[in-house]
Amino acid sequence: MKSGIKVVLFALSVACSSMSYSALAATSAAKQPAETKAATQPVTAQKAASPEAAEQSSSDKVSINTATAEALAQALTGVGLKKAQAIVSYREEYGPFKTLDDLRQVPGMGGTLVEKNLSHLML
Helix, strand or coil: CHHHHHHHHHHHHHHHHHHHHHHHHHHHHHHHHHHHHHHHHHHHHHHHHCHHHHHHHHHCCEECCCCCHHHHHHHCCCCCHHHHHHHHHHHHHHCCCCCHHHHHHCCCCCHHHHHHHHHHEEC
């Protein structure tokens, strides 16, 4: 019986040590993207200074005054084709948007939805 207890204790100690190793590996893996991100920041800063990078960042955005409903639905989070068509209809009826906040006047576009998508929008 004593040998059975020793086997169980040995198995538990092996299992616990492997769990702690897994936890350490997971912790270091979680830190790795942050370190990689910090290492690439100077490169990103150099890209932002170039005119090509400015064009690239503006190409990530969609214009609420010229985009089609399909383009708006694809680019905006939480906006389907129906809401995107409402944006285009509002634009056609009332003219181009003067500010991004004017988008809140579109039926179905609440303040939270507009705030969530500001980084994807331009006039």
